[in-house]
Structures are given as C-alpha cells and as structure tokens.
Amino acid sequence: MDEYLALFPYTAAAARYVEASGRTFDSLMTAGEFSDSVLNKSVQRVARAIDSDVHSKPVERDDYEIELFSYVVGRALVSCIREAVLVQRYANAEAHDAFSKLRNAGERLQDEYIARLLEDFGMTVSADNNIFELHFTDLIKYTSRLKGPQWRLVNLMNRGQVRLAKNEMIQVLAEAVRLKVLRGLPLKLSSKMCEELAPYTSPLKKAMSVASSHPTDSGPVILEACPPCMKALLSQVKAGQNLAHPARFALTSFLANIGMKAEEIVHIYQTSPDFDYELTRYQVDHIKGASGKDYIPPGCSTMETYGNCTETTGLCKRISHPLSYYRARLKRQ
Ligand code: SF4
Known part of the structure; x- marks a missing residue:
C-alpha cells in the first residue's frame, strides 16, 4: 500500500482505496487482529485530538492499512460522540499532523506529497524552484484563519496571482486538510452502529469532559x-x-x-x-x-x-x- 494514503487518509485517493478494499463496518467490528489494531489505533487517534497531543509518530510500512482505517473509524467515533468541540479538535489535529508530516518529509517526498495534495484539493498551482504560484481566488478560501500580513485579503487581491514560498504553501495545505475534515463531520450513523462503538466512545467521552x-x-x-x-x-x-x-x-x-x-x-x-x-x-x-x-x-x-x-x-x-x-x-x- 502507498504510504501517501496512510499519511493523508482524508484524500480522494485514500477514499478510493477504502472502497476498493471491500471492508465494511461490520467486518471491522468483528474480532480479529486487524480489527483490534484498527479500533485501538482509532481510539488513540481521537484521544490524541482530545488531549491536543499533536506529536506526529512515524508510521511503519506494515501499519499503513491500520493507520488509514483508524482515520475512517476515528471519524465514526467522533460522529457518535457528537460534540462540536471534538469535531473541531479532530480536524485541527489532522491539520496539524499533515503540517508536521509535510514539514518533516525529505525534499523529494515533500515535493511529491505537496503535488498530490494540490491535485486532491483541486488547486491549480504552478511550481518553480520552491515558489508556488496560484490565483488569489483559489487561495482565499483557505486563508481566513491564517494570521500575518501575507494573508491579508487586500494584499492577496492586489497581487492577483499569488506567489507562495514552500512553507506558506504547506500552511495553506494544512488549512485545506482542516476544512476538508471539518466539513465531512459528523457522519450520519445509525444508532445501532453507535451502540456497537459505545465501548470505545465511552472512555473518550470521559476524556472529553475532563478536557472541557x-x-x-x-x-x-x-x-x-x-x-x-x-x-x-x-x-x-x-x-x-x-x-x-x-x-x-x-x-x-x-x-x-x-x-x-x-x-x-x-x-x-x-x-x-x-x-x-x-x-x-x-x-x-x-x-x-x-x-x-x-x-x-x-x-x-x-x-x-x-x-x-x-x-x-x-x-x-x-x-x-x-x-x-x-x-x-x-x-x-
Ligand atoms: S502540573 Fe505538575 S504534575 Fe502536572 S505535568 Fe506539570 S509538573 Fe507534572
């Protein structure tokens, strides 16, 4: 499995992989080594978001699939808990994680990940020598929360075409991740699914109430x-x-x-x-x-x-x- 799918599990490519795998909610809830690992990892994923533990850990090759499915089940856990603050935190944690992974990747992989994420988010960008050029209308939807003079609307509009350094491009992509995760939650899940997930959501709800x-x-x-x-x-x-x-x-x-x-x-x-x-x-x-x-x-x-x-x-x-x-x-x- 491609490492990119494990590192960036909210992308369209990752969604296609999940669909093609044929795995269902019922199969993930059936006892077995893979299901247990996915469920444990997804609880950790949500717990880290609750506790604002944004330390990105490397993912071993053998765990790529577990990592990807832990994101999928993590969304289900967040949806069953149904707390707006948790949705925000989950999206923030994924954005922070994406930011760290992009910043810490070697140059070749960094360029590849940036190109693939840009394509995934439908952003038309020309890149030359670590400078990224895009039209301000493509940028504006991702920069409302970013602070600093370079993100001010008037400065962006004055320039028409916007040139960003690689670090700035990574910030924009992390924000695009945050919005994508945020807008996809909560999922509409049946009460039966949430009941089956209750043993996993219950400790998370307690952690959420302590955090709040x-x-x-x-x-x-x-x-x-x-x-x-x-x-x-x-x-x-x-x-x-x-x-x-x-x-x-x-x-x-x-x-x-x-x-x-x-x-x-x-x-x-x-x-x-x-x-x-x-x-x-x-x-x-x-x-x-x-x-x-x-x-x-x-x-x-x-x-x-x-x-x-x-x-x-x-x-x-x-x-x-x-x-x-x-x-x-x-x-x-
Ligand atoms: S508040 Fe005290 S117990 Fe808690 S982490 Fe800080 S030093 Fe340790």
Whole structure:
C-alpha cells in the first residue's frame, strides 16, 4: 500500500482505496487482529485530538492499512460522540499532523506529497524552484484563519496571482486538510452502529469532559502561578535551548490557554536557536483558533509520557492537568 494514503487518509485517493478494499463496518467490528489494531489505533487517534497531543509518530510500512482505517473509524467515533468541540479538535489535529508530516518529509517526498495534495484539493498551482504560484481566488478560501500580513485579503487581491514560498504553501495545505475534515463531520450513523462503538466512545467521552473542564482564561497572565513543568520549559527557552515538539506544543498551548497574546508567545521563542517565525506563528494561531478554545495543553499523564513533568509532590500530587494547577494557584493568590 502507498504510504501517501496512510499519511493523508482524508484524500480522494485514500477514499478510493477504502472502497476498493471491500471492508465494511461490520467486518471491522468483528474480532480479529486487524480489527483490534484498527479500533485501538482509532481510539488513540481521537484521544490524541482530545488531549491536543499533536506529536506526529512515524508510521511503519506494515501499519499503513491500520493507520488509514483508524482515520475512517476515528471519524465514526467522533460522529457518535457528537460534540462540536471534538469535531473541531479532530480536524485541527489532522491539520496539524499533515503540517508536521509535510514539514518533516525529505525534499523529494515533500515535493511529491505537496503535488498530490494540490491535485486532491483541486488547486491549480504552478511550481518553480520552491515558489508556488496560484490565483488569489483559489487561495482565499483557505486563508481566513491564517494570521500575518501575507494573508491579508487586500494584499492577496492586489497581487492577483499569488506567489507562495514552500512553507506558506504547506500552511495553506494544512488549512485545506482542516476544512476538508471539518466539513465531512459528523457522519450520519445509525444508532445501532453507535451502540456497537459505545465501548470505545465511552472512555473518550470521559476524556472529553475532563478536557472541557479547562476553559480558556481571559484574565491577566500570572507567570508565578504556572506549574513547575511550564516554568521549567520557559527557563529552557530563555536559556536558548530548543524544545522538542511535544514540549513546545505543551508550553505554547498552555500560554495560549491562560490568556497570553499570540505575539507575546511568539516573542518568547525568539531566543530559541531554531526559531522559525512561521512555524511558531502557525502553531500559536491554530492553538488559539477562532474561538480561543481549539486546543488545550496536554494533561499531566501525557506530559509525563514525554518526560516533561518535573514535579510529583505538593499541589502536583492532587491535580491531573497543568491548567488545574494554574487555576488553583490563582485562587490561592
Ligand atoms: S504534575 Fe502536572 S502540573 Fe505538575 S509538573 Fe507534572 S505535568 Fe506539570
């Protein structure tokens, strides 16, 4: 199976593969090694979206088909849970994943994936030497959420034909992925299907309700009230160290959720040796989202999984989320 289908499972090519495979919902719900792997993977996929765990993991060749079908079943799980916030998070997670996969691919594969995605989204683009040229009307539908002067309507319209650098093209494609996933959900599924999926949706609903209990803060940002893990990450950034992706995402989403402005967050990262304005701005804008609640930072267990939890005593012993720590400290103050 083609790796592209596993990495970008929302494409028309992936849909054709699923159809040709002849696999049905009933066959996936029938016990067996393949079905079990798909169901487990799809639960992980949705759980990662709920927990804003956007760390992209490489997919082994033997798992391509499991990866593709986990997206299909993941959509069913999200549809049965029927929460608008989850639909948003699922779409955001897939967009973030597409962005990371495109950014991290080697140049040859990157060019191939970009070309195939452009074709899939029906965008007519001419590419020359890593510059992509398209008409602004093709671009405008994907840039309403992107921030920065290069995406402002007036600038796009003035130029007619728009020239984008490869990084910008990747941002646009990630946004196209987000919209495609978003617009395809929720699916209309029978109550019988949702009943059969209940053993898998039930823990996800609980995780969703925990995640939703951490609304975005709009008060002033009090850095002294931040939990030890976030203070440690802030110190590392200030000391000029590069943060690994999960740590960077955790810190960025935490700061966004406690009400820090996008430009202030970007400013914090300016001391990083690998500072990349576009990448940071992209992450911050997507995390803050249109509603300001699109992503929450990972919970303590995910922080621990990636080695980013630094304290297990005191208040940390009693909470399960860095935002709960912050809120508790604010109350005390
Ligand atoms: S327990 Fe939670 S809040 Fe405390 S340091 Fe670890 S991850 Fe941060």
